[in-house]
Amino acid sequence: FFPQTVTENFANVIHGLKASHLTDLVIQRSKRMILDTLGVGLLGTSTEVFHKVIQYSKIYRSDASSTVWGHSDFRLPPLYAAFVNGVAVHSMDFDDTWHPATHPSGAVLPALLALSEALPQKQKFSGLDLLLAFNVGIEVQGRLMRFSNEASNVPKRFHPPAVVGTIGSAAATAKLLALDQFKCKAALAVAASYAGAPMANAATQTKPLHIGNAARHGLEAACLASLSLQGNKQILDMESGLGAFYTDYTPRFLPTLQSYSWLLDQQDVAIKRFPAHLGTHWVADAASSLRKHLVESDDSVPISRIKRIVVKVPDVRYVNRPFPNSEHEARHSFQFAACSALLDGSISVQSFSDQNISRPELKELLSKTKLEHPADNKPSFDNLYCEVNVTLQDGKVFSERCDTFYGHWRKPLSTEDLKKKFHSNASSVLSVEATEGIIETVDNLEKVEDCFVLSAFLKGTQSTKVLSKMCLS
Amino acid sequence: MWTAAEETVTSSFASFIHGVQPEHLSEVVRHRSKRMILDSIGVGLVGSTTRVFNIALRYCQLYASNAVSSVYGRKGLKLSPTLAAFTNGIATHSMDFDDTWHPATHPSGAVLPALLAASQMLPPSSKPNGLDFLLAFNVGIEVQGRLMRFSTEAHNIPNRFHPPSVVGTMGSAAATAKLLSLNVTQCAHALAIAASLAGAPMANAATQAKPLHIGNATRLGLEAALLAARGMEASPLILDDIPGCSGFSAFYGDYRPKPLPLPASSHKFLLEKQDVAFKRFPAHLGMHWIVDAAASVRNLLINYSGSFSPSLIRAILLRIPVSKYINRPFPESEHQARHSFQFNACTALLDGEVYLNSFTDGCIHRQELMELLAKVLVEHPEDNIANFDKMYGEVALVLENGDVLTGRCDTFYGHWRKPLSRESLLKKFQSNASHVLPEDKVNSIITTVENLENLSDSSQLASSL
Numbered sequence: 001f002f003p004q005t006v007t008e009n010f011a012n013v014i015h016g017l018k019a020s021h022l023t024d025l026v027i028q029r030s031k032r033m034i035l036d037t038l039g040v041g042l043l044g045t046s047t048e049v050f051h052k053v054i055q056y057s058k059i060y061r062s063d064a065s066s067t068v069w070g071h072s073d074f075r076l077p078p079l080y081a082a083f084v085n086g087v088a089v090h091s092m093d094f095d096d097t098w099h100p101a102t103h104p105s106g107a108v109l110p111a112l113l114a115l116s117e118a119l120p121q122k123q124k125f126s127g128l129d130l131l132l133a134f135n136v137g138i139e140v141q142g143r144l145m146r147f148s149n150e151a152s153n154v155p156k157r158f159h160p161p162a163v164v165g166t167i168g169s170a171a172a173t174a175k176l177l178a179l180d181q182f183k184c185k186a187a188l189a190v191a192a193s194y195a196g197a198p199m200a201n202a203a204t205q206t207k208p209l210h211i212g213n214a215a216r217h218g219l220e221a222a223c224l225a226s227l228s229l230q231g232n233k234q235i236l237d238m239e240s241g242l243g244a245f246y247t248d249y250t251p252r253f254l255p256t257l258q259s260y261s262w263l264l265d266q267q268d269v270a271i272k273r274f275p276a277h278l279g280t281h282w283v284a285d286a287a288s289s290l291r292k293h294l295v296e297s298d299d300s301v302p303i304s305r306i307k308r309i310v311v312k313v314p315d316v317r318y319v320n321r322p323f324p325n326s327e328h329e330a331r332h333s334f335q336f337a338a339c340s341a342l343l344d345g346s347i348s349v350q351s352f353s354d355q356n357i358s359r360p361e362l363k364e365l366l367s368k369t370k371l372e373h374p375a376d377n378k379p380s381f382d383n384l385y386c387e388v389n390v391t392l393q394d395g396k397v398f399s400e401r402c403d404t405f406y407g408h409w410r411k412p413l414s415t416e417d418l419k420k421k422f423h424s425n426a427s428s429v430l431s432v433e434a435t436e437g438i439i440e441t442v443d444n445l446e447k448v449e450d451c452f453v454l455s456a457f458l459k460g461t462q463s464t465k466v467l468s469k470m471c472l473s
Numbered sequence: 474m475w476t477a478a479e480e481t482v483t484s485s486f487a488s489f490i491h492g493v494q495p496e497h498l499s500e501v502v503r504h505r506s507k508r509m510i511l512d513s514i515g516v517g518l519v520g521s522t523t524r525v526f527n528i529a530l531r532y533c534q535l536y537a538s539n540a541v542s543s544v545y546g547r548k549g550l551k552l553s554p555t556l557a558a559f560t561n562g563i564a565t566h567s568m569d570f571d572d573t574w575h576p577a578t579h580p581s582g583a584v585l586p587a588l589l590a591a592s593q594m595l596p597p598s599s600k601p602n603g604l605d606f607l608l609a610f611n612v613g614i615e616v617q618g619r620l621m622r623f624s625t626e627a628h629n630i631p632n633r634f635h636p637p638s639v640v641g642t643m644g645s646a647a648a649t650a651k652l653l654s655l656n657v658t659q660c661a662h663a664l665a666i667a668a669s670l671a672g673a674p675m676a677n678a679a680t681q682a683k684p685l686h687i688g689n690a691t692r693l694g695l696e697a698a699l700l701a702a703r704g705m706e707a708s709p710l711i712l713d714d715i716p717g718c719s720g721f722s723a724f725y726g727d728y729r730p731k732p733l734p735l736p737a738s739s740h741k742f743l744l745e746k747q748d749v750a751f752k753r754f755p756a757h758l759g760m761h762w763i764v765d766a767a768a769s770v771r772n773l774l775i776n777y778s779g780s781f782s783p784s785l786i787r788a789i790l791l792r793i794p795v796s797k798y799i800n801r802p803f804p805e806s807e808h809q810a811r812h813s814f815q816f817n818a819c820t821a822l823l824d825g826e827v828y829l830n831s832f833t834d835g836c837i838h839r840q841e842l843m844e845l846l847a848k849v850l851v852e853h854p855e856d857n858i859a860n861f862d863k864m865y866g867e868v869a870l871v872l873e874n875g876d877v878l879t880g881r882c883d884t885f886y887g888h889w890r891k892p893l894s895r896e897s898l899l900k901k902f903q904s905n906a907s908h909v910l911p912e913d914k915v916n917s918i919i920t921t922v923e924n925l926e927n928l929s930d931s932s933q934l935a936s937s938l
């Protein structure tokens with residue numbers, strides 16, 4: 001009798017999980033994630049980075065084709081559809097964030113939707129199939145991150161979506177394809193050879209590709225595995241396997257299928273209210289509160305009266321940018337978030353336009369801003385806080401602190417606000433009918449007979465009324 | 474243009490890739506790199522007969538549009554450039570038959586397929602000539618070598634990330650950027666985008682997935698350059714050391730990057746000082762030492778007793794460096810067998826040499842071989858360092874009567890200290906290529922590569938495969 005390896009254990013669980021294992025809470029939370037991810041992705045199709053990857057991917061158009069979100073004029077092969085849609089999801093750093101830190105949904109959902117359209121006609125996937133595969137992809141990511149202490153803090157070396165996201169995408173795809181245990185294992189192993197991207201590309205235009213590639217490469221790994229490609233059967237067990245990406249690595253077994261407990265049950269995601277690095281959300285809330293001390297809501301902040309702004313945050317280098325030069329840098333700047341929120345009262349999609357980034361008032365405020373890193377402010381999304389202190393010329397000091405921003409897992413967005421965010425995002429590229437259609441479909445995902453309706457809404461077809469009728473069985 | 478104050482390691486690489494010209498290639502470098510190109514093609518051609526190649530090909534055919542690039546050994550079949558690079562890269566590494574450098578990586582397989590595929594992408598009016606192609610190839614090799622010198626970790630046989638998947642991806646991006654004549658800024662971005670596509674763990678070595686490391690290196694490096702050509706931007710400091718936010722340093726425990734000298738001041742290509750090793754049989758480089766040692770002790774036994782009689786042998790001692798992924802007492806698959814000191818030593822004892830078909834299922838599970846494997850013991854002498862420049866192989870046969878015969882190899886034939894002759898290299902190529910191409914085609918490829926500088930349209934090389 002051979003003791004089971006962690007890798008084999010993962011393969012068995014991926015293979016063995018059924019819809020009946022999904023709890024109500026997990027279903028509810030994951031549907032919120034799906035809706036938010038779709039909205040964020042649709043909005044993201046208007047970005048420059050998205051346009052570049054579309055141009056690139058169009059080289060490889062062929063008949064086996066899947067939907068590009070927000071585009072009814074052309075389709076792409078599933079691999080490239082997964083890629084571009086994944087890029088769209090992360091293009092503005094507007095997608096969900098989990099603890100330990102990663103962006104779980106963007107690595108998984110685009111791959112599943114792209115694949116669901118590419119398979120032979122008689123093979124259809126229900127909403128429940130999609131929901132289950134989605135959760136397998138999320139769960140695997142969460143479990144892998146618990147293999148190292150390093151993963152609990154804001155990352156410094158490898159960008160987590162590129163590591164665990166790729167494996168998660170492979171697991172989710174393997175589930176949707178109903179691969180047997182051996183092939184599930186192979187999918188994980190092959191995916192590991194695609195994983196990993198350095199942090200230095202965060203805050204650049206290439207960062208969204210980390211999610212796009214995670215989705216696409218995980219999908220590819222599972223497809224290669226389904227064609228019987230094999231890798232190392234102990235890929236998750238070995239230090240020279242997935243352990244290569246971590247300095248401390250202790251793989252663990254998953255719970256037994258008899259009574260499976262999902263991580264999403266115990267630990268929700270954070271949903272962002274504006275498109276920037278999660279750390280900036282604490283800053284925005286603190287700065288917005290502080291602004292109320294300075295002026296009435298509609299008045300402009302008296303910049304010349306401000307002498308100094310101190311923002312107390314954890315030491316996270318890649319979000320420490322005193323004078324961001326591009327939208328990507330602005331989305332990764334504690335300083336920018338503080339000054340934007342002080343100026344405008346809140347941060348929105350528009351805060352990152354070229355015009356707003358280069359406003360003189362903003363630059364003036366930025367020049368008065370500095371960061372401090374108190375020893376008790378840990379670089380962990382579960383523990384960090386932000387304190388903003390503003391000192392006026394006359395010596396008066398105002399201070400506000402945020403421990404938990406609205407949207408964080410400790411203070412989740414209400415259903416209404418989640419839908420509002422989706423509406424605002426989706427309506428930038430879809431009709432009202434399609435937008436409502438997606439909300440309704442995702443809300444009732446467990447009952448959807450064929451999830452192709454979701455893809456049909458996503459590309460924005462005309463006959464949305466027909467589709468609305470079809471989505472409920 | 475960068476001023477001295479703005480010069481970063483990353484920008485020095487971009488400037489080199491952009492600025493280096495054919496006249497910077499010395500005689501030695503041209504000669505050596507053409508040998509590498511020929512060997513790489515041959516190895517790829519025979520590799521196109523493997524199972525792993527077939528899986529990859531079937532997969533890629535799903536996405537076959539924009540099919541302009543040739544696939545090794547599949548006349549008439551074309552794929553999109555990145556997928557052609559992918560499959561050809563896999564073919565190249567499918568049997569572990571491709572070249573190896575010091576510090577350790579497989580340089581050519583990560584670069585050549587991307588260049589071949591890219592050369593077929595360009596419109597007829599801007600096809601690079603043979604010299605451009607040779608230059609781009611050398612840029613890809615050079616960048617890999619330079620990057621490996623940024624860490625001491627890279628000098629030894631790897632145990633965390635498989636080097637071709639790290640430096641190979643960067644080399645492919647650099648080579649493609651050169652072939653496509655990207656500007657300096659685009660060259661820098663190509664490198665940075667490639668970094669986000671680099672890195673595969675060692676655990677998949679000795680499995681069927683290993684060839685994908687080279688396949689993906691060459692394909693994703695090509696992709697990075699294509700994205701950079703379309704204006705994609707990434708970190709301008711990807712090769713520099715940024716405390717608290719890793720760039721390329723993410724892949725190494727110790728990392729000390731150095732800028733490249735600009736081409737204007739007599740640039741010396743690393744290939745000038747340090748040649749590659751070409752393999753004589755399709756297995757991990759380390760096997761070549763032990764095989765030569767085993768062959769020599771086999772001769773000693775034959776002289777001693779008139780014939781090779783396994784029954785005279787009580788124990789077989791292998792003195793090898795410490796390296797877990799090539800220490801396998803009873804390999805079960807061809808991939809494991811190619812990464813097993815024990816297997817290769819015993820095969821050489823039995824047959825005198827290791828051949829292409831030594832790794833078939835039939836040969837792997839032979840009774841006589843299993844019996845010999847059961848007699849093997851492994852020792853790790855302290856002075857046998859896991860480094861392709863320093864290691865040695867020793868095989869000692871302890872006979873039933875107590876006598877001990879020892880064979881040792883410090884430098885195998887094919888190593889950079891004892892390079893294959895032109896005849897041997899051509900013989901290897903012909904033997905490989907003739908698995909899938911007729912004789913006249915085989916010979917014309919040899920002629921084309923040997924005269925690469927004079928070729929007016931380098932895409933002809935790709936279409937001849």
